[in-house]
Amino acid sequence: ETLRVGIIGTGVMGQDHARNFASGIAGGRLVAVADVNTAAASSLAAQAGAEHVFSSGEELIDSGEVDAVIIAAPDRFHAGLTIRAMERGLPVLCEKPLAPTADEAAGVVHRERELGESLVTVGFMRRFDPGYLALKQRLVTGMDGALLMSHSVHRNVDAHPDGTSSDTITNSGIHEIDTIPWLAGSPIAHVQWTSGKGSSLITKRLDPQFYLMTDAAGVLHTVEVQVQAQYGYDVRCELVCETANVELPRVPTLVEENPVLVSKNLTASSAYPADWRPRFAAAYRAELNAWVQAASAKQIPEGAATATDALRATNVANALVESMERGGVQVAVPAIEEVLG
Ligand code: INS
Structure with a gap:
């Protein structure tokens, strides 16, 4: 039986998930789209062959027309x-x-516990990226000795125009905040936010930002996030282990549309993607396939982020926001049991 899916939100990710359904996701079909901008909802529904259009997420959820929901609203x-x-x-x-705040995320986990059923998957798609998965699989074998440090870089071409310095942490840095403990197998215990000279090209937020995070095993993780990097979408991760150094290949070689390096006119060149969709296209498809399979059985895909994982990430992000607001002091990450009250 085919899972009837509804998408709430017709921004970049709503459209991207719809495109993936249009190109075929086994066991699932997009049947409904919701957006307060009903023109946008109608046009995406028409493009994707979905028959129902709603002017709010609540109406879509209550409609009885869907078996499962993708939330891609702000x-x-x-x-x-x-x-x-x-x-x-x-x-x-x-x-x-x-959620942007740990309190709101905790509200979801509370309700999930009351209802006694885990139905929430959070779209931390890097967990489905072949590169990140290979890093994790390699760490798990222990073949390179213990992990000692990791260094991550996360660069966007340009930022959401209204974003703040906190949004850089809770919306962008949140990927590293989720991925690093998933890789290292240890939760983040202490964080420290810092920055130096900022770009003159962006006024609403400090950019770039730099995070120092220590996990419960004492491993140090550094993260640079720059949302106004201009030159391309670039995500890097390097693991420093006792007997080897393992890193993701540099981005240009991973872009599906342009997998080659061209040397011409005394210049070597390869294209960077303009945003995350080409870089993580394989991850998004794998995530959606796994979610449709799991959702059909009212389950969460293996390895995907649960609501509790997502609460953990937002909790760390909020500790970084606190460090930023307190001038870069080191902040101990509160235990999530504490946040859950
Ligand atoms: C997007 C998305 C991207 C990330 C961006 C963020 O919402 O999550 O993967 O690179 O910084 O704004």
């Missing part, structure tokens, strides 16, 4: 919509972050 609506879908017994794939 971050501040994620937690409320997720709770509503859970209350209707609908499996959810909520785009990251589950």
Whole structure:
């Protein structure tokens, strides 16, 4: 039986998930689209062959026309919509972050526990990226000795125009904040935010930013996030182990549309993607396939981020925001049991 899926939100990610459905996801079909901008919802629905259009996420969730929901609305609506879908017994794939604040994320986890059913998958798609998966598989074998440090770099071409310095942490840095403990197998215990000279090209946020994070095993993780990097979408991760150094290949060689390096006119060149969609296309497809399979059985895909994982990530992100607001002091990450109250 085919899973009837509804998408809430017609921005970049709503469109991207719809495109993936249009190109065929086994066991699932996009049947409904919701957006307050009903013209945008109608046009995406028409493109993707979905028959139902709603002017709010709540109406889509309550309609009885869908078996499962993808939430790709702005971050501040994620937690409320997720709770509503859970209350209707609908499996959810909520785009990251589950919420900008740990309190809101904790609200989702509370409700999930009350309802006694785990139906929430959070779209930390890097967990489905072949490169990150290979890093993790290699670490698990122990063949390179213990992990000693990691260094990550996360660069966007340009930022969401209204974003703040906190949004850089809770919306962009949140990927590293989720991925690093997933790789290292140890939760982040202490964080420290810092920055130096900022770009003159962006006024609303400090950019770039730099995070020092220590996990419970004492491993140091450094993260640079630059949302106004101009030159290309670039995500790097390097693991420093006792007997080897393992890193993701540099981005240009991974771009599906342009997998070659061209040497011509005394110059070597290869294209960078303009945003995350080409870089993580394989991850998004794998995530969606796995989620449709799992959701059909009212489950969460193996290895995907749960609501509790997402609460953990937002909790660390909030500790970084606190460090930033307190002038870069080191902040101990509160235990999530503490946040859950
Ligand atoms: C996007 C998305 C991208 C990330 C961007 C973020 O919402 O999560 O993967 O690179 O910084 O704004």
